[in-house]
Amino acid sequence: MSSPQEIQQAFQNISISGSPNRVSKSPVQSFMNNLPHRLSVSKQKTLKPFSSGDIKVLLLENVNKTAIDILTKQGYQVEFHKASLDEETLIEKIKDVHCIGIRSKTKLTAKVLSHAKNLVSIGCFCIGTNQVDLEYATKIGVAVFNSPFSNSRSVAELIMAEIVCLARQVGDRSIELHTGTWNKVSNKCWEVRGKTLGIIGYGHIGSQLSVLAEAFGMHVIYYDIVGIMAIGMAKQVDDLNEFLGQADFLTCHVPETSETKNLLSLPQFAAMKDGAYVLNASRGTVIDIPALIQAMKVGKIAGAALDVYPQEPPKNGDKLFVDSLNEWTSELVSLPNVILTPHIGGSTEEAQSAIGVEVSQALSKYINEGSSVGSVNFPEVSLRGLSLDQEDTVRVLYIHHNVPGVLKTVNNILSDHNIEKQFSDSQTDIAYLIADISGVDQKDIKDIYDRLNATEAKIAIRLLY
Ligand SMILES: NC(=O)c1ccc[n+]([C@@H]2O[C@H](COP(=O)([O-])OP(=O)(O)OC[C@H]3O[C@@H](n4cnc5c(N)ncnc54)[C@H](O)[C@@H]3O)[C@@H](O)[C@H]2O)c1
Numbered sequence: 446m447s448s449p450q451e452i453q454q455a456f457q458n459i460s461i462s463g464s465p466n467r468v469s470k471s472p473v474q475s476f477m478n479n480l481p482h483r484l485s486v487s488k489q490k491t492l493k494p495f496s497s498g499d500i501k502v503l504l505l506e507n508v509n510k511t512a513i514d515i516l517t518k519q520g521y522q523v524e525f526h527k528a529s530l531d532e533e534t535l536i537e538k539i540k541d542v543h544c545i546g547i548r549s550k551t552k553l554t555a556k557v558l559s560h561a562k563n564l565v566s567i568g569c570f571c572i573g574t575n576q577v578d579l580e581y582a583t584k585i586g587v588a589v590f591n592s593p594f595s596n597s598r599s600v601a602e603l604i605m606a607e608i609v610c611l612a613r614q615v616g617d618r619s620i621e622l623h624t625g626t627w628n629k630v631s632n633k634c635w636e637v638r639g640k641t642l643g644i645i646g647y648g649h650i651g652s653q654l655s656v657l658a659e660a661f662g663m664h665v666i667y668y669d670i671v672g673i674m675a676i677g678m679a680k681q682v683d684d685l686n687e688f689l690g691q692a693d694f695l696t697c698h699v700p701e702t703s704e705t706k707n708l709l710s711l712p713q714f715a716a717m718k719d720g721a722y723v724l725n726a727s728r729g730t731v732i733d734i735p736a737l738i739q740a741m742k743v744g745k746i747a748g749a750a751l752d753v754y755p756q757e758p759p760k761n762g763d764k765l766f767v768d769s770l771n772e773w774t775s776e777l778v779s780l781p782n783v784i785l786t787p788h789i790g791g792s793t794e795e796a797q798s799a800i801g802v803e804v805s806q807a808l809s810k811y812i813n814e815g816s817s818v819g820s821v822n823f824p825e826v827s828l829r830g831l832s833l834d835q836e837d838t839v840r841v842l843y844i845h846h847n848v849p850g851v852l853k854t855v856n857n858i859l860s861d862h863n864i865e866k867q868f869s870d871s872q873t874d875i876a877y878l879i880a881d882i883s884g885v886d887q888k889d890i891k892d893i894y895d896r897l898n899a900t901e902a903k904i905a906i907r908l909l910y
């Protein structure tokens with residue numbers, strides 16, 4: 446056997462180009478890096494809500510370094526934490542921040558958000574936004590942003606790999622060999638070619654997976670609440686029971702909603718083929734796990750791959766995935782052919798770095814320019830940047846209740862000045878107006894603010910100048 450020195454020497458001259466440790470840039474990321482960066486266009490006037498150094502940003506859950514770099518470069522004060530915070534600490538910290546960045550673990554409930562006095566925006570550095578009370582955030586005029594598809598491919602690739610691993614019982618063989626057991630078997634191990642994959646939720650992830658599965662020679666069917674154009678040879682099946690009865694592998698890619706809670710429970714498992722496999726990398730509430738355990742115990746379901754759970758630990762560490770977290774944990778881990786991963790579907794270098802760029806740019810554009818493009822709870826409103834020569838121009842950002850007569854009142858207040866351009870849109874109960882007004886003296890700014898602030902429909906206001 447080689448000595449550690451010999452091994453080190455043998456590896457030190459290897460080119461890193463093929464090394465898995467090398468961070469490659471995904472096409473999306475390279476594309477995004479090459480986009481003109483509107484925030485730094487030199488001839489554009491930098492709007493100051495107040496000094497950008499006063500803007501406080503709290504980043505939790507090990508949000509990618511790309512985000513820290515972009516937000517720090519804006520001049521904001523950025524506080525970074527690797528884990529999520531317990532509720533008490535979160536309430537204390539959120540009191541004076543203008544922006545908070547989270548992933549899936551931090552629960553921004555109405556209770557937590559009610560303590561935020563300066564908050565203007567929330568960045569979910571992920572796809573899911575179910576961890577934020579969106580209704581309450583909207584009610585207090587806080588815009589929420591996410592990254593709708595930067596990790597979709599990563600999830601689809603993991604699921605494709607797990608389909609093969611379940612069909613070949615790879616998880617069990619690997620655990621056995623780690624503990625010294627050689628168990629070379631082919632009983633109930635299958636090729637995936639020619640088998641049927643059923644995808645519940647044919648959105649960004651489901652449709653990516655559809656492409657990968659067909660490349661493996663699988664037949665793809667999908668079930669979705671909306672009619673969606675099929676990719677390749679995939680087929681939409683409208684009746685859930687008929688759909689369940691056709692799939693050899695069934696995978697869930699739906700958001701967490703009241704309709705998707707326990708979407709797969711005992712009746713749905715009963716409707717499936719004997720010996721089918723179940724996968725879930727969406728949200729932990731989508732599958733009734735005690736029912737899955739029952740279905741596996743009687744051999745109805747031959748294997749499962751789970752990435753998400755109803756309760757997940759707030760940080761990494763040993764002895765956290767235990768019965769006190771979810772009462773069925775020890776029963777689940779004792780079953781054969783169950784692949785369990787700690788919510789890492791979207792956790793690749795490519796995805797996390799692209800998410801960091803996408804969400805932090807959206808947050809900066811909202812803070813600096815008022816653009817709500819990409820927000821999940823605000824109407825999308827944006828105006829082009831002001832040029833350097835527009836010195837006496839002020840940008841008014843007015844978030845208000847969507848009730849009749851508001852624009853008349855607001856434009857009346859602004860009418861002492863020249864309204865150069867304005868854009869307003871509404872989404873259910875909330876509306877958002879951006880207006881650029883010129884001919885504004887610095888001394889007028891407070892008066893405009895006070896008058897807008899006194900309007901009945903106002904939810905939140907910012908003036909950028
Ligand atoms: N494990 C991970 O790391 C990870 C990573 C990314 C996303 N996710 C989860 O995956 C979910 C799906 O992501 P996506 O980007 O594909 O979302 P998406 O919004 O692009 O697609 C979701 C699809 O589900 C459909 N749908 C909604 N309710 C349904 C129902 N009751 N029955 C059937 N179909 C329904 C929608 O019409 C839509 O087509 C996200 O909401 C997120 O919670 C998990």
Ligand SMILES: O=C(O)CC[C@@H](O)C(=O)O
Nearest residue numbers: 548549550571572573791
């Ligand atoms: O990174 C995370 O914590 C969440 C990943 C995933 O569930 C998502 O919603 O994008």
